[in-house]
Amino acid sequence: MGVVKAFKALALAAALAAPAAAQAQDSKVIGVSIPAATHGWAGGMNYHAQEAVKRLEKTYPQLKFVLATAGDPGKQVSDIEDMMATRNIDALVVLPFESTPLTGPVKRVAEAGKWVTVVDRGLAEEGIEDLYVAGDNPGFGRVAGEFFRERMPSGGKIVVLRGIPTTIDNERVEAFRKAIEGSGIEIIGMEHGNWNRDSAFTVMQDFLSKHPKIDAVWASDDDMAVGVLEAINQAGRQDEMWVLGGAGMKEMIKRVMDGDKRVPANVTYPPAMIATAIEITALRFVSNAPVSGRFVIGSELITQENAQNFYFPDSPF
Amino acid sequence: MADATTTRQELRKPRRPAVNLHVVGPLVALAVLIVVGVLLNPNFLSYGNVTNVLARSAFIGIIAVGMTFVITSGGLDLSVGSMAAFIAGLMILVMNALVPTLGPGWPVILIGMAAALVFGFLAGLGNGLLITRARIEAFIVTLGSMGIFRSLITWLADGGTLSLNFQVRDVYRPVYYDGILGVSWPIIVFLVVAIAGEIAMRHTAFGRHCAAIGSNEQVARYSAVHVERVRLATYVMLGMLVGLATIMYVPRLGSASSATGVLWELEAIAAVIIGGTVLKGGFGRVWGTVVGVLILNLIQNILNLTDLVSPYLNGAIQGVIIVLAVVLQRQKKAL
Amino acid sequence: MAAPAASAAPIPAAAPVLALAGVGRAFGPVEVLFGIDFDLKPGEVHALIGENGAGKSTMMKIMAGYLAPTKGRVLLDGAPVAFSSSEEAEERGVVLIHQEFNLARQLSVEQNIFLGRELKRGPFLDHRAMRETTLALLAELETPVDPAAIVADISVPEKQMVEIAKALSRKARVIIMDEPTAVLTRKEAEVLFRQIERLRAAGTAILYTSHKLDEVARLADRVTVLRDGRHVVTAPRGALSEDAMAEAMVGRELSNLFPAKAEPASAAPVLTVENFSVEGFAEDVSFTLARGEVLGFAGLVGSGRTELMEGLVGLRPAHGAVRLAGRPVRIRSVEEARRAGIAYLTEDRKERGLLLNLAMRPNLTLLALSRFGRFLIDRKAEELALDKAIAEFDIRAPLREIPVGNLSGGNQQKLLLAKTMLADPDIVIIDEPTRGIDIGTKQQIYGFVQRLAAAGKSIILVSSEMAEIIGLATRVCVMRAGRLAGTLSGADINEDAIVRLAMGLEARRANGNG
Incomplete structure (x- = not known):
C-alpha cells in the first residue's frame, strides 16, 4: 500500500519540480496494453488505467496515450503490433495476458529502442523491460x-x-x-x-x-x-x-x-498497480527522475484495524 | 402386386422397435450418471444436492428450451449468454433507479421483471429481424450481437460489477431461494417452460412448422408455411425466455458483470444436441433438451462431489460424455 | 410370366467387362435383391428396366461400389472384386451417373469435372490444362456451357451433361446411367443418345435405366427386366415389344394407360387469368379453366410454365388479373392460394414437395395443418387422414414411421398428391406428376387425375410428356419462351400441333377459350 502512495507522491513531486523541462520536449506517445475487464479485479485494473491516463493527459499535454484492452493473448499481441506500426509509440506499458506468448512481441518493442514497462506478470525472459511493477x-x-x-x-x-x-x-x-x-x-x-x-x-x-x-x-x-x-x-x-x-x-x-x-x-493485490506503472512511465518523459528498475508491491493483510486505509467507495472494484 | 394387401395391413398401426437408442440414448446417459453419482457420494441424492442441481440447471434449461425451437427450424443463436448478462445488467439498473421513488418493494421488482421480458423480447426481435428480413446468416447476426451485448454490459458496469440495491435484493432473494412445498421457484419455472415447450413442439402447428422449415425451407414455403414469421417467432421466444431466465438469475447473487453468462450459449446448444435435436434442423425434442441440461450439470456436480480426477480434467470428462451421449443416438443410423 | 423366356443372346461376342453372379442384397431384415445374374459387355448398351422399387437402384449401386452385395459376387473382367468404395470403382473405370446429380453446387463446371483428380503442375493446379480439357469435353457433348459457370446456376440438362463429361474425363470403361433422360427435353435427349452411340462405338459398356420404353427399344442392345428384386428376363434388341417390356415389369397385362377423357360438365370458367406476368419467366398470359376440366400446359423445359404456376399461387412476384368464379382475387402467398381453393403440386417433390427426413403423417398434413386443430394438433385425426390417404392413393410403405425419403419415387408422388388433396382445393395445378415414375404408378396417377376431374375439381396439368398431355387434357395451352403460343382443343390436340407451337413453327393467337 505504502509503496503505491509513495510512487504517486514521487510522480507528483517530479512533475512539479521539472515543468519547464517537460514542456520543452516533443510530445510523446505511451501505449498501454491490458487484458479486458472480464472479472472484478480486471475491471478495477481497467478503471485505474483509464483514470491514470485521463489524469496524466490533463497534467501533461505533451503526453499522448493509446489504451487497448484485449480479450485473449493473441489479440494483445496484435494490439501491440498495431501500436508499433501505426501509432509510433515511444513507450509501452503492458500487463501481459500470459507470460510466454507476449514475451517475443514485447521484446521486439524493446529492441526497437522503445521504453518498456511490464506490469504484474513477468515475461518469460529476463532483462527485456526497463521497468517492472508487480504484485506479489x-x-x-x-x-x-x-x-x-x-x-x-x-x-x-x-x-x-x-x-x-x-x-x-x-x-x-x-x-x-x-x-x-x-x-x-x-x-x-x-x-x-x-x-x-x-x-x-x-x-x-x-x-x-x-x-x-x-x-x-x-x-x-x-x-x-x-x-x-x-x-x-x-x-x-x-x-x-x-x-x-x-x-x-x-x-x-x-x-x-x-x-x-x-x-x-x-x-491486497491492488488493481491500482497499473496506474502506478503508467505514472512512473510518464515520469520518464516529463522529468529526469530515475525510474527504471523493479518494484514489487507486496500483498498485505487487511483487518478491521487497518481496513479504513483500503476503502475506496468510488472505485468500481 | 401380391403383397399389397399385407403391406397395407401392416400400415394400420404405427410400429415401434422395442428399444430405440435414438430415443432412449440421453435417458440412458442420465441414468448412468445418477447411478455413478449415488455410488460415489451418499449425499448425491440428498434433498439439498438435488435441489441445487435442478435450480442451477434452470437458467441454461429455460434458455435451452427456446434454443431447441431455434435450432429445430434451422437457426442458431450464439448471443444468449451475453444477452442474459446484458438483460441482467439493465434489469438491475432499472430497479436501482426506481428505488428512490417507489421504495424497495415488490412494485420495483415486478417492474424489473417486466423490463427483463421486454428487453428479451426486443433483443430477440432484433436478432430475428436481421436474420429473416435482412437475410443475414444467423451465425453471423448472433455472433455480432453476442459481442455487442457483452460490450454493452461491460460498459454499463464500467468494467466492474452492477449490484442490485441491497434492500431490494432482500425482498427479491426468495425468488431464487424459496418456492412451494420445498421446490424452489427456478425449478418450478423451468418445469413449466419445459412442459409448455414440449407441448408446443409436438402438438402445435408452430412446432410442426419449425421442424418443416428446418427440414427443408422450400418445402415449407410451398406448403403454405409462413417461413419468415415462424423463424422470427423462434428468436423472439428465445429472447423472452432469456429474459425469464434472467429474472431467476438476478436474485441469486444480486449482481451482473461482464463475467455473467459467459459460455451459456455453448452450454445451451450442447444441451439441445445431447437431447437429440438435429443441429442442422428438421427435428427437435424438448424433453431431450431438458435431459441434456441435466446431464451437463450432473457431470459438473459429480466431479465436484468426488476427487476422482484432477480438476484440470473436468472439461475433458464433460467433453467425452457429451460426445458419447450423441454417439449413442447416432448408432441406429448405421443401417 | 407374360414375357417370352428369352435367354441371353450372344450379341457382342466379347467377354463381359462387369458381371453379377448370384447377387443378393438385404437391408437389415428386408431383402431387396435376390440372386441376380447379369453381365455387361464392352461396346453394348444394356438397358435395365423395372418399376420403382424393383431393385434397379440397388443393383446399380452394387455395380458401382456404393453398396456391397450381401450375397453373390461382382466380377470385373471375369475376376471377383469387392469395391470398398465408389472411388475405388471409379479408379477401376466403373462410373455411376446419378439421377440426383452428384455435383458440388457451389463449384464451377470445370472444378466439378476435375473434382478429386485435379490436374496439377508441380504443387499447383494447372488451370489452363483443365480449362482446355473441359472445353474439349463439352464441345464433344455439344453443350455450350461456360466451364467457369457455377453448377447451381446452370440448367438441369446442362448438369446432366456435366455429369457425363465428368465420367468421360475419368476414362470410364463402364458407365452406369440412372434415368439420364428423365430431366431432358427431347432435343437434349437426342444429343445424349448420339453420345451414347459414340461411346458404344468406342467400346464403352453402358448400363442404362429409363422409364421411357421407346428410348429403351431404340437404344438398347439388350434389355434386362427386374421385378420385385428378381431377374425376370434378359432379351436382345427387338425381342421384346414395348408392351411386352411393360408387362414384364408390372407382371400383369396393362390395359390402356389413359382413362377415357370426359368433357367438363359446364363451360363456365372457375378460374380466369388475364394478362398475367411473372417477371423474367412469363409474360402476358391469359387463359380460363372450367369446372371439371383438365387443362394441359405443354411447352419446352424452360418455357416458363412452372414459373407461371408458381406466380399464380403466390410463390413468385407476379401481376395480372386473376378471377375465381368471376370474383377478382389477389394471391400473395401459398396460404392465400390455399384459402382461395387453389393448390399447386410442385414438379420437384424432393426439394419442394416433401420433407424427406420426416414420416408420412407430418408430410401429409403440413399444407392443411390448420384443419387438424386450432391450437393443439389432433394426432388421432391425422392418423385417420393418413389411413385414408394410404387407402385412397394406394401408398405403399414398409413402415408408417420411416422417413419419406426412403419411399420410392412413385409412392412419394402419391403422398404428395394426397397432401395436396387434403387441403381440399377446387383447383389443382399438377406440375410434372409422373417424372421418374414407373409405368404402373403412372397409370394409377392418371386414374386419380381423371377421377378428380370427374368429381368436379378443375385441374391444370403441366407436363413435358407429350403422351400425358394428349391422353388426359381436354384443352392444351402451349407455352413458348414465356408466352402463350396457342391453345388447342378437341381433335387439334396431337403431338405435331403441340410441337409446332412449342418450337414456334406456327404462331397462333393465344385465346383463352381456344
Whole structure:
C-alpha cells in the first residue's frame, strides 16, 4: 500500500519540480496494453488505467496515450503490433495476458529502442523491460496462509477455491500450502472457481453437500467470495465457517471494516498497480527522475484495524 | 402386386422397435450418471444436492428450451449468454433507479421483471429481424450481437460489477431461494417452460412448422408455411425466455458483470444436441433438451462431489460424455 | 410370366467387362435383391428396366461400389472384386451417373469435372490444362456451357451433361446411367443418345435405366427386366415389344394407360387469368379453366410454365388479373392460394414437395395443418387422414414411421398428391406428376387425375410428356419462351400441333377459350 502512495507522491513531486523541462520536449506517445475487464479485479485494473491516463493527459499535454484492452493473448499481441506500426509509440506499458506468448512481441518493442514497462506478470525472459511493477503472488498466498494459521491454532478443515488455471494461481496456491504446512489445517476440497461468482457459487454448493463440516474457506478472490458467501447463506451454515477472499473489493473491505464475523480479513493485490506503472512511465518523459528498475508491491493483510486505509467507495472494484 | 394387401395391413398401426437408442440414448446417459453419482457420494441424492442441481440447471434449461425451437427450424443463436448478462445488467439498473421513488418493494421488482421480458423480447426481435428480413446468416447476426451485448454490459458496469440495491435484493432473494412445498421457484419455472415447450413442439402447428422449415425451407414455403414469421417467432421466444431466465438469475447473487453468462450459449446448444435435436434442423425434442441440461450439470456436480480426477480434467470428462451421449443416438443410423 | 423366356443372346461376342453372379442384397431384415445374374459387355448398351422399387437402384449401386452385395459376387473382367468404395470403382473405370446429380453446387463446371483428380503442375493446379480439357469435353457433348459457370446456376440438362463429361474425363470403361433422360427435353435427349452411340462405338459398356420404353427399344442392345428384386428376363434388341417390356415389369397385362377423357360438365370458367406476368419467366398470359376440366400446359423445359404456376399461387412476384368464379382475387402467398381453393403440386417433390427426413403423417398434413386443430394438433385425426390417404392413393410403405425419403419415387408422388388433396382445393395445378415414375404408378396417377376431374375439381396439368398431355387434357395451352403460343382443343390436340407451337413453327393467337 505504502509503496503505491509513495510512487504517486514521487510522480507528483517530479512533475512539479521539472515543468519547464517537460514542456520543452516533443510530445510523446505511451501505449498501454491490458487484458479486458472480464472479472472484478480486471475491471478495477481497467478503471485505474483509464483514470491514470485521463489524469496524466490533463497534467501533461505533451503526453499522448493509446489504451487497448484485449480479450485473449493473441489479440494483445496484435494490439501491440498495431501500436508499433501505426501509432509510433515511444513507450509501452503492458500487463501481459500470459507470460510466454507476449514475451517475443514485447521484446521486439524493446529492441526497437522503445521504453518498456511490464506490469504484474513477468515475461518469460529476463532483462527485456526497463521497468517492472508487480504484485506479489506468492506473497498473496503466503499472507493468506499465515492468517489461516493464526486464526486456527489447533488446525481444522478448510476448502479452497482456485482461480483460472494459470501461473498466478499456481504460485498463490503453492505459497498458501507452504504457509499452512504443519499447522494441522487440512484442505479437504480444492476446485477451480475461475475467479467467477457463478462458478464459485456452484462449486461451494457442492462442497457444502459433500462435507458435513467445514471450518473455513479460502476463496482466494473477492468475486469468488461473493458466490461462496451466498452458497453458505443458502445452506444456512453461516455460523459454521468464515471466508477469506482477496484483492480488496470495496464491498468486502467494508465488511471487514464493519467487523463481519464471516469475513474477518482480506489480502491486497491492488488493481491500482497499473496506474502506478503508467505514472512512473510518464515520469520518464516529463522529468529526469530515475525510474527504471523493479518494484514489487507486496500483498498485505487487511483487518478491521487497518481496513479504513483500503476503502475506496468510488472505485468500481 | 401380391403383397399389397399385407403391406397395407401392416400400415394400420404405427410400429415401434422395442428399444430405440435414438430415443432412449440421453435417458440412458442420465441414468448412468445418477447411478455413478449415488455410488460415489451418499449425499448425491440428498434433498439439498438435488435441489441445487435442478435450480442451477434452470437458467441454461429455460434458455435451452427456446434454443431447441431455434435450432429445430434451422437457426442458431450464439448471443444468449451475453444477452442474459446484458438483460441482467439493465434489469438491475432499472430497479436501482426506481428505488428512490417507489421504495424497495415488490412494485420495483415486478417492474424489473417486466423490463427483463421486454428487453428479451426486443433483443430477440432484433436478432430475428436481421436474420429473416435482412437475410443475414444467423451465425453471423448472433455472433455480432453476442459481442455487442457483452460490450454493452461491460460498459454499463464500467468494467466492474452492477449490484442490485441491497434492500431490494432482500425482498427479491426468495425468488431464487424459496418456492412451494420445498421446490424452489427456478425449478418450478423451468418445469413449466419445459412442459409448455414440449407441448408446443409436438402438438402445435408452430412446432410442426419449425421442424418443416428446418427440414427443408422450400418445402415449407410451398406448403403454405409462413417461413419468415415462424423463424422470427423462434428468436423472439428465445429472447423472452432469456429474459425469464434472467429474472431467476438476478436474485441469486444480486449482481451482473461482464463475467455473467459467459459460455451459456455453448452450454445451451450442447444441451439441445445431447437431447437429440438435429443441429442442422428438421427435428427437435424438448424433453431431450431438458435431459441434456441435466446431464451437463450432473457431470459438473459429480466431479465436484468426488476427487476422482484432477480438476484440470473436468472439461475433458464433460467433453467425452457429451460426445458419447450423441454417439449413442447416432448408432441406429448405421443401417 | 407374360414375357417370352428369352435367354441371353450372344450379341457382342466379347467377354463381359462387369458381371453379377448370384447377387443378393438385404437391408437389415428386408431383402431387396435376390440372386441376380447379369453381365455387361464392352461396346453394348444394356438397358435395365423395372418399376420403382424393383431393385434397379440397388443393383446399380452394387455395380458401382456404393453398396456391397450381401450375397453373390461382382466380377470385373471375369475376376471377383469387392469395391470398398465408389472411388475405388471409379479408379477401376466403373462410373455411376446419378439421377440426383452428384455435383458440388457451389463449384464451377470445370472444378466439378476435375473434382478429386485435379490436374496439377508441380504443387499447383494447372488451370489452363483443365480449362482446355473441359472445353474439349463439352464441345464433344455439344453443350455450350461456360466451364467457369457455377453448377447451381446452370440448367438441369446442362448438369446432366456435366455429369457425363465428368465420367468421360475419368476414362470410364463402364458407365452406369440412372434415368439420364428423365430431366431432358427431347432435343437434349437426342444429343445424349448420339453420345451414347459414340461411346458404344468406342467400346464403352453402358448400363442404362429409363422409364421411357421407346428410348429403351431404340437404344438398347439388350434389355434386362427386374421385378420385385428378381431377374425376370434378359432379351436382345427387338425381342421384346414395348408392351411386352411393360408387362414384364408390372407382371400383369396393362390395359390402356389413359382413362377415357370426359368433357367438363359446364363451360363456365372457375378460374380466369388475364394478362398475367411473372417477371423474367412469363409474360402476358391469359387463359380460363372450367369446372371439371383438365387443362394441359405443354411447352419446352424452360418455357416458363412452372414459373407461371408458381406466380399464380403466390410463390413468385407476379401481376395480372386473376378471377375465381368471376370474383377478382389477389394471391400473395401459398396460404392465400390455399384459402382461395387453389393448390399447386410442385414438379420437384424432393426439394419442394416433401420433407424427406420426416414420416408420412407430418408430410401429409403440413399444407392443411390448420384443419387438424386450432391450437393443439389432433394426432388421432391425422392418423385417420393418413389411413385414408394410404387407402385412397394406394401408398405403399414398409413402415408408417420411416422417413419419406426412403419411399420410392412413385409412392412419394402419391403422398404428395394426397397432401395436396387434403387441403381440399377446387383447383389443382399438377406440375410434372409422373417424372421418374414407373409405368404402373403412372397409370394409377392418371386414374386419380381423371377421377378428380370427374368429381368436379378443375385441374391444370403441366407436363413435358407429350403422351400425358394428349391422353388426359381436354384443352392444351402451349407455352413458348414465356408466352402463350396457342391453345388447342378437341381433335387439334396431337403431338405435331403441340410441337409446332412449342418450337414456334406456327404462331397462333393465344385465346383463352381456344
